[in-house]
Amino acid sequence: MNRLEAVNDFVVKFANVNGSGSASANELFAKAILRMGVPVSPRNIFPSNIQGLPTWYEVRVSERGWLGRRGGIDMMVAMNPQTWDQDVREVQPGGYLFYDSTRPLPPESFRKDITVVGMPVTAICNATYEDPRQRTLFKNIMVLGALSALMDIEPEVIEKLFGEQYKGKERLLESNVRALHAGRGFAKDHLMSPQQQGLGLKVRRADRVGDRIFLEGNAAAALGCVYGGATVCAWYPITPSSSVAEAFMAYCRKYRHDAQSGRANYAIVQAEDEIASIGMVVGAGWNGARAFTATSGPGVSLMTEFIGLAYFAEIPVTIINVQRGGPSTGMPTRTQQADLLSTAYASHGDTKHVMLLPQDPAECFEFSAAALDLADRLQTPVFVMTDLDIGMNQRLCKPLAWDDSRAYDRGKVMSAEELEAGRDFGRYKDVDGDGIPWRTLPGTHPSKGAYFTRGTTRNPYAVYSEAGPDYIYNVQRLMRKFATAATLVPAPELRAAARKTRLGVIYFGSTAPAMDEALEALAEEGIHIDALRLRAFPFPVAVEDFIKGHDHVFVVEQNRDAQMRSLLINELEIDPEWLIKVLHFDGTPITARYITEAITKHVHALAVAPRRERIVS
Amino acid sequence: MTYIAKPRLHHPSLVPNKVGYTRRDYEGKVSTLCAGCGHDSISAAIVQACWELDIEPHRVAKLSGIGCSSKTPDYFLGASHGFNTVHGRMPSVLTGAALANRDLLYLGISGDGDSASIGIGQFAHAMRRGVRMVYIVENNGVYGLTKGQFSATADRGSKSKKGVVNPENPVDLIGLALQLGASYVGRGFSGDKAQLVPLIKGAVRHGGAAFIDVISPCVAFNNHAGSTRSYDHVREHNEAVARIDFIDLAPEVTADPAPGEVFELKQGDGSLMRLRKLHDGYDPTDRRAAMNLVQALSEQGEIATGLLYADPEARDLHQALDTVEQPLNQLQADRLCPGADVLARINAGLR
Numbered sequence: 001m002n003r004l005e006a007v008n009d010f011v012v013k014f015a016n017v018n019g020s021g022s023a024s025a026n027e028l029f030a031k032a033i034l035r036m037g038v039p040v041s042p043r044n045i046f047p048s049n050i051q052g053l054p055t056w057y058e059v060r061v062s063e064r065g066w067l068g069r070r071g072g073i074d075m076m077v078a079m080n081p082q083t084w085d086q087d088v089r090e091v092q093p094g095g096y097l098f099y100d101s102t103r104p105l106p107p108e109s110f111r112k113d114i115t116v117v118g119m120p121v122t123a124i125c126n127a128t129y130e131d132p133r134q135r136t137l138f139k140n141i142m143v144l145g146a147l148s149a150l151m152d153i154e155p156e157v158i159e160k161l162f163g164e165q166y167k168g169k170e171r172l173l174e175s176n177v178r179a180l181h182a183g184r185g186f187a188k189d190h191l192m193s194p195q196q197q198g199l200g201l202k203v204r205r206a207d208r209v210g211d212r213i214f215l216e217g218n219a220a221a222a223l224g225c226v227y228g229g230a231t232v233c234a235w236y237p238i239t240p241s242s243s244v245a246e247a248f249m250a251y252c253r254k255y256r257h258d259a260q261s262g263r264a265n266y267a268i269v270q271a272e273d274e275i276a277s278i279g280m281v282v283g284a285g286w287n288g289a290r291a292f293t294a295t296s297g298p299g300v301s302l303m304t305e306f307i308g309l310a311y312f313a314e315i316p317v318t319i320i321n322v323q324r325g326g327p328s329t330g331m332p333t334r335t336q337q338a339d340l341l342s343t344a345y346a347s348h349g350d351t352k353h354v355m356l357l358p359q360d361p362a363e364c365f366e367f368s369a370a371a372l373d374l375a376d377r378l379q380t381p382v383f384v385m386t387d388l389d390i391g392m393n394q395r396l397c398k399p400l401a402w403d404d405s406r407a408y409d410r411g412k413v414m415s416a417e418e419l420e421a422g423r424d425f426g427r428y429k430d431v432d433g434d435g436i437p438w439r440t441l442p443g444t445h446p447s448k449g450a451y452f453t454r455g456t457t458r459n460p461y462a463v464y465s466e467a468g469p470d471y472i473y474n475v476q477r478l479m480r481k482f483a484t485a486a487t488l489v490p491a492p493e494l495r496a497a498a499r500k501t502r503l504g505v506i507y508f509g510s511t512a513p514a515m516d517e518a519l520e521a522l523a524e525e526g527i528h529i530d531a532l533r534l535r536a537f538p539f540p541v542a543v544e545d546f547i548k549g550h551d552h553v554f555v556v557e558q559n560r561d562a563q564m565r566s567l568l569i570n571e572l573e574i575d576p577e578w579l580i581k582v583l584h585f586d587g588t589p590i591t592a593r594y595i596t597e598a599i600t601k602h603v604h605a606l607a608v609a610p611r612r613e614r615i616v617s
Numbered sequence: 618m619t620y621i622a623k624p625r626l627h628h629p630s631l632v633p634n635k636v637g638y639t640r641r642d643y644e645g646k647v648s649t650l651c652a653g654c655g656h657d658s659i660s661a662a663i664v665q666a667c668w669e670l671d672i673e674p675h676r677v678a679k680l681s682g683i684g685c686s687s688k689t690p691d692y693f694l695g696a697s698h699g700f701n702t703v704h705g706r707m708p709s710v711l712t713g714a715a716l717a718n719r720d721l722l723y724l725g726i727s728g729d730g731d732s733a734s735i736g737i738g739q740f741a742h743a744m745r746r747g748v749r750m751v752y753i754v755e756n757n758g759v760y761g762l763t764k765g766q767f768s769a770t771a772d773r774g775s776k777s778k779k780g781v782v783n784p785e786n787p788v789d790l791i792g793l794a795l796q797l798g799a800s801y802v803g804r805g806f807s808g809d810k811a812q813l814v815p816l817i818k819g820a821v822r823h824g825g826a827a828f829i830d831v832i833s834p835c836v837a838f839n840n841h842a843g844s845t846r847s848y849d850h851v852r853e854h855n856e857a858v859a860r861i862d863f864i865d866l867a868p869e870v871t872a873d874p875a876p877g878e879v880f881e882l883k884q885g886d887g888s889l890m891r892l893r894k895l896h897d898g899y900d901p902t903d904r905r906a907a908m909n910l911v912q913a914l915s916e917q918g919e920i921a922t923g924l925l926y927a928d929p930e931a932r933d934l935h936q937a938l939d940t941v942e943q944p945l946n947q948l949q950a951d952r953l954c955p956g957a958d959v960l961a962r963i964n965a966g967l968r
Contacts, residue, residue: 213967223963229953231945232716234709255955263941265952267716269934271709272742279702279709279739280716286700287678288946289717305703399964402957408950441946442678442698442714443721450675452691454701464691 003115004094005200008038008063010074012201015087017080019051025140026057027394028161029147033061034214034396035157037206041067041513043393043589048239048332054083063208067360067396068514071593075201077143079121084109096199098147100139117191117199119146124186128179138179145183150191150198154205155184213361213399217390218294220361221320222247223400224368225292226255229408230318232291233268234280236299239332240388241322244294245270274299278306278317285316286453288413288441290372292318297339298328300346307381308347309455311478314428314437316375316382316411320368323387325587334587335388337509338559343383344537344567350475354485355383355537359512360390362397363535370490376411378485379439387558389510389589412438419448427451428474429460435480482538489536492543495519497528503603504550506543506579508534508564510589511556517592518599525596527603529554537567544572547579552606554599556582558590635671643668645695649688655807655833655848656686656755660693662810663724663753666817667694670865677722678714682707682736685762686728686755686833694724705736708743708752712934715748718944719935722821723750730760733769733788740790744797744826749933751820752828754790755807757835758846765838776843789915791925794828795908800931801827802907803924806855807834808848815863815890816924822865824885825931832920856919858899858910859892883929892924901927 004010012029016022023044030042041060047053060070075096078087091097093113099105101118110116121142125135148155159177166173192198222244225233235245249268256265271277277293284291295303300321310317323339325331344353354374356367364386371382412432414425419440425448428437437460440449451462459470497503497519507515512533519531532546547553547568555565562581569576582598584590631639643664648657667677674696681687683704690699702710711725725743732740732754743752758771765778769788776782794802801823805813813831820827832851834840840847845854859880865888880901882890892901900906907926914921941948 209968211964211968213964215967227954227960229948229950231948231953232713234713255959256953258941258952261941263939265941265945265948267935267938267940267945269712269716269746269938272738275706276709276712276739276742279706280713282702283680283700283710283713283715284717284946285713286710287714287717287721289713291713291717306706309703400960402954402960404957440698441718443676443718446673446675447696450696450698452699452701455703456701 001113001115002094003200004074004092004096006074007202007204008061008206010061010201011070011072012059012061012075012077013073013087013090014057014059014077015080015083016055016057017082018046018049018053018055020140021137022055022079022140023057025144026059028158029144029153030059030394031161031214032148032153032157033059033203034209035161036154036203037209038063038203039065039067039208039396041396043069043389045588046333054080061203063206065208066513066517066592068517069589069591070517071591075199077147079143096201098143115199117150119143119186119191124182128182134175138175141176141179142183142186145180146187146191148180149184149187152198152202152204155180209396211399212396214394214396215361216243216392216394217358217361217364217386218243218322218392219247220364220400221294221368221384221386221391223251224365225318225372226251227365227402228290228369228372230290230292230372231266232281232284232289233266233293234271234277234291235268235293236271236274236277236295238274238296238299240324240392241294241296241299241320243392244320244322274302275306278303278319281317281319282306282310282315285310285375290316290318290376292320292368292372294320294322296322296324297342300339300343304347307353308349308351310381311347311351311353312349312455313453314379314439316379318368318371318375318382318384320384320386322391323385325585331587333388335510335589336558336585336587337385337387337511338563338585339385340559340563341561341566343385352482352538353381353383354378354489355385356490357385357508357535357537358390359509359533360397361395362400364390365400367490373409374485374488377409377488378436378481379411380481380485385509387510412436414438414440414444414449416445419445425449426460427462428458428477430477430480434484435477435482436484437477486538486540489538489540491540492535492546493533494542494546495531495533497530498523499528501528501530502551503527503529504546504553505529505531505556505599506534506546506553506564506568507531507556511558514590514592514595515556518595521592521596522599525600527600529599534564539568539571543568547572547574552580553578554580554582554602556590556595558584560585634668636673638668638674640664640668642696643674643694645690645692648692650685651837653836654685655757655831655835656689657692658807658810659753659755659813659831659833660689662813662817664693665810665814666821669814670818670821672722672821676720677724679724679726680707680711680714681726682728682731684728684731684760685835686726687731689755690724690726705731705734706739707731708736708739708748711750712743712746712748715750715934717946719749719940720944723748725750725752727752727754729754729756729758729768729770733790737769737788741793741797744794744799744828747798747800747825747931747933747937749825749935750827751817752826753817754828754830755833756790756830756846757833757839758844759835759839761835761838772845775845776841778838778841789911790828790830791911792908795904795911795926798826799828800825800928802926803829804920804922805829805831806851806922807831808852809855809922812857812861812923815861818863818865819861819884819890819924819927822884822886822888823927823931825928825933851920854919855922856914858896858921858923858925859894859901861924862891864889864891882924882927885929885931890924890927901925902929
């Protein structure tokens with residue numbers, strides 16, 4: 001049998017039962033490899049449930065630094081009998097299956113083309129521990145120990161991680177170390193032979209991580225809100241966004257208490273629903289505080305009436321939309337980029353909203369802080385469109401950066417002095433030609449600058465009016481403002497192919513790491529494509545230029561209806577023929593293999609397959 | 618329509634208050650409500666209360682939902698910022714505004730449709746959160762702007778203008794507010810300004826969530842025989858629990874009424890409410906007693922009015938969240954942004 005052999009380049013998947021304590025052991029596995037200088041990219045695949053249902057943790061190990069999902073599993077650590085058949089099926093030929101052999105399984109439960117490694121973990125734990133809780137918890141650590149021996153993961157690294165995790169809890173530290181070594185010992189004595197030193201999948205110390213950091217997008221977004229100066233956060237729990245508010249709370253407790261008084265420089269309210277969350281954010285934004293909420297698609301649906309009000313009454317609002325799968329409850333613990341249209345045009349009447357599209361936690365940080373600035377500058381709702389894949393998985397990314405000389409852009413707020421000096425104030429008047437009016441904050445001046453905010457039409461001086469020309473003035477000015485937004489949002493990133501090509505690809509958000517890898521794989525096949533990563537909506541001019549500069553442009557996205565493609569067609573009036581859909585929407589993150597195959601197929605179908613001499617360079 | 622300019626005649630006899638404003642400075646645009654609408658009397662009572670309390674008009678933020686009542690913030694306090702939000706959602710917007718700047722006075726104006734139907738959830742949660750505000754429901758039991766449908770506060774058996782009898786039980790916002798922890802609860806009648814003005818003044822000086830339900834007959838759709846929200850019906854069935862005087866910060870001792878009949882309720886800021894008891898066993902600091910009294914009077918078909926409950930020790934949301942003294946909307950980057958050095962340490966912890 002052909003055994004898969006690989007060093008620092010493989011995919012391991014852990015199949016567990018949720019609520020069994022497997023998550024922290026799995027994370028240790030990933031982090032230990034990372035500490036050995038080898039990039040990893042783990043993904044939680046979990047159910048909407050607290051205890052008892054299947055959950056998976058897929059770790060991609062890639063010395064070359066590919067952080068997207070590759071597709072295919074080289075080793076399955078199958079600890080969940082419920083999903084056994086499916087898990088065994090998923091292993092690549094020549095791959096490995098590690099399982100708990102306490103209860104013998106009939107031979108037909110296995111495959112002949114994979115290497116099976118059985119360890120009676122339950123039996124060992126039952127013999128070692130009295131306490132049933134310990135029996136379960138240490139099972140995971142024993143497995144980790146065995147894997148570390150089989151795959152050459154340095155035990156000292158894991159011990160150091162234990163030390164950090166159980167700082168000040170010596171008893172816990174010791175028992176974990178003991179369990180780790182018990183697992184290692186068993187593996188050495190029973191699972192390895194002089195001929196076969198463990199598995200063909202090995203980790204070898206490298207230096208490919210650099211100064212990169214490892215964190216979840218939701219935590220990064222929360223930190224972006226802390227750095228960006230958010231003082232009011234109103235939220236309602238919804239997977240996969242809840243950890244944004246929770247992380248904001250934790251960071252604020254640490255970094256946002258007044259040095260002298262010890263009191264809070266922030267206010268966080270867990271509202272009764274998403275409608276109240278956005279209402280509070282609207283109220284705070286109207287009153288000059290930087291405010292945000294974090295939610296997911298169903299939450300945005302509930303918020304749409306307020307989003308329309310904020311758009312039309314021109315109130316700064318920041319909304320972090322951690323997208324999940326499906327309409328309705330859909331796939332609440334799976335990932336998609338399927339809220340693009342419903343967010344871009346959220347609410348009744350003619351509305352359009354600014355969306356930022358981060359690719360990883362570093363951009364979640366950067367764009368959340370930027371969104372607070374943009375919302376103030378543009379006096380409108382600004383959405384940070386992240387997703388479950390970025391938000392709830394730890395991802396390797398460049399270190400978070402902040403320039404201390406950076407000042408918050410509070411936008412056009414007229415001061416008491418300016419009002420006193422007799423400066424003309426028309427709340428909805430375009431005085432600068434950019435469509436953005438000036439505003440005043442409540443309580444500013446005793447006799448000047450007060451106005452009545454409403455969703456109803458008014459004239460440029462905020463006086464109620466349902467006159468057609470007043471309405472048209474307003475909504476056309478809002479269009480002008482939207483055009484201004486296109487010049488202020490993060491610009492798209494262009495990556496030119498190694499050689500001149502008529503093909504282009506547009507992608508964004510969590511697709512980025514898989515796309516990076518796919519582009520290289522395609523280039524190796526001789527398919528050269530210029531790539532443009534969108535980072536925001538409305539589309540800056542460069543996007544239209546890119547499309548028009550290519551004969552065919554693929555649009556890769558993670559939804560059924562090609563929503564980004566629709567936005568491009570709609571906003572840029574592009575001929576639909578120009579844009580070729582590449583869609584992935586089963587709720588798992590898109591893989592490099594999927595993109596490569598889809599684009600290759602299309603390229604052949606387009607009969608633009610490169611000639612042989614173009615491949616051989 | 619509200620674009621009609623209001624003549625700003627300053628009568629020489631207009632007296633300025635301690636902060637230099639005359640009553641006219643507290644007025645707003647010309648009301649576009651129907652002649653005789655109870656809501657206009659409430660606006661007038663708000664004007665009088667704010668003038669008498671020497672509140673600078675621009676230090677008030679007026680917020681409302683949607684409906685006839687919610688239009689009224691345009692008709693008083695013209696020098697204040699106002700926000701006509703969305704239907705039933707004023708409480709959340711007010712909460713956010715109050716979080717942003719704790720130094721302003723927040724006036725929430727709503728109606729029975731706005732607060733008891735579509736907005737009952739937000740009403741309830743704002744009360745239980747203890748947002749410091751004056752929340753006034755202008756309660757007429759009917760949808761005026763959409764021409765006469767029953768609202769959720771209409772009494773069972775009450776008859777609409779078209780002769781339909783309401784088959785459903787009413788929502789009693791007073792009962793809800795008491796149960797949910799509002800720390801100042803009163804009911805007024807738009808036809809009784811002598812009672813309403815001190816009731817509003819007390820609410821303004823209150824340190825937590827103050828709720829006033831004001832019965833305010835709709836002259837267009839709910840002022841006929843058979844309606845339990847008509848002027849005639851309310852006048853006949855109005856049962857004031859106490860007569861109220863409101864004495865601002867420096868209390869003057871006037872002729873003392875007989876002991877045992879008067880309650881002196883000190884507010885958070887030191888001002889005083891003086892209540893002359895009209896009902897035996899009435900104790901405005903006893904939440905349970907207030908609930909019982911309201912219920913008992915309601916069973917007799919009477920509408921209990923006056924200050925029903927006040928907690929002199931009330932706390933608000935800012936105290937619960939322990940926010941800094943300075944309004945959050947005034948904090949600058951030096952107090953909000955932890956800076957690059959801290960970020961470098963955070964990065965180091967994520968490797």
